[in-house]
Amino acid sequence: MSLPIERRRNTAYRHDGLWTAALIHRVSGILLACFLPLHFLALGLAIEGEAALGGFLRWTESTGVKFAEMGLVFLLTVHMLGGIRLMLIENLPWRPGQKRAAMTAIVIALVIAALFVVRII
């Protein structure tokens, strides 16, 4: 009798707030690392002169791109704030309340990203 191979599931704890915060920090870092070369290439268009860069910047005026830019502002801010929380843990004596600190960092990043998109729409 052959039975399907089963996997043991050890994933219930992934629904903890600090796991989510850690995942956001890691994924935001990965996405920023992917974004940066594109960002540098776009800015490098200025080598061809103002018109080339200007043409690109006109493309960024579409609404879809503006929301993508909001996403980028969120990624940068949340990654930095999460990283600051980690560096405080690693360099200062331990303080409890890390879940709240992590959630605060995420909320601040969302607020800043929302402020950004509101100004540019």
Add this chain to the structure above:
Amino acid sequence: MSVDRDARDSQLEVRVWRGGDEGRYQPFEVPRRDNQTVLDVVTWIQRHIDPTVSYRFACRVGMCGSCAMTVNGRPRWTCRTHVSKVAGDGKLEIAPLANMPVIKDLTVDMTPFFEKWQQADGVFTGSATRHDDVARIKPDMPARQAADAGIECINCGVCFAACDTVRWNSDYLGPAALNRAWTLANDTRDTANSERLAAISRDGGCHACHSHQSCEQHCPQALNPTAAIAGLKRLSMKAFIRGEIG
């Protein structure tokens, strides 16, 4: 095994891991009782249905840590896990601890766990002899308080099983070993501190920790290895600046 049809709703549906690292969940129906722990459930299965189920326990009162298993996805002491707390819907999934090789069914080989304890220099080294005076250490000294906060570890392996970095990085020494290294680093009688700092600063040492705090959240002794590891990071940084470690 007769099943009282009227009492069907007071039966637990229990899935128990059978086999080694590869295997399957075997379903059992277990009578539900008041004040029932998960260890009671496993024991009932082994005594009334299937005597070939392999599992570990010893004290069954929350002191020894032997009965640690994965219950509905989380590593816990089964003797201290009330069924009512984790199986509100009457369903239990019981597996061996994660991150360690499975011997059989619910028992794991804790050798890697203890080897990493040794690699972290989790061993006291003293210089005093029986002819010396007893060391004078005040309990309210900050170093002693830091050590006391972590010395109740009984090597149950729950934190090691809960740790994502242990799962992702086979070199990582893990929360228990590093927590012990921290308690010893704060023990003023210990003389092996620089060797220990070097040991926990290598690849897989304290710097691999990402501070997820899964260890702290699951430790049945309410210890905080994340804080201990952060302390080791600070000690290691100071030693690096002083040129004591590479």
Add this chain to the structure above:
Amino acid sequence: MTELRLYILQRVTAFLMIPLILAHVFVIFYATSNGLKAGDILARTQGSVGWALFYGLFVLLAAIHGAIGVRTVLREWADLSRTTASIASGALAALLFALGMRAVIAVVMPGGAL
């Protein structure tokens, strides 16, 4: 490089980038809400030693920090060995540095197109 040194480099570059990121986000808010066009932006950056230093430093720090971070992810999630992960992330660092410096030069070189 040992894991300890990589850890220190990662944290130091992160710390140094905090004021740069705050300034960068401020600049982004300022430029976008004032509707700056390419010409306006370039007018402020071209020939500016200050912006050259600012963004030159930013590029250097980001290239190092991003590469070390990606290296950890490659080891932990892609199961790469130390050597393979180091080579891949070293390549990323070089790419980010090269493209980044090109971008900095592009916006600070005085006068316009080459």
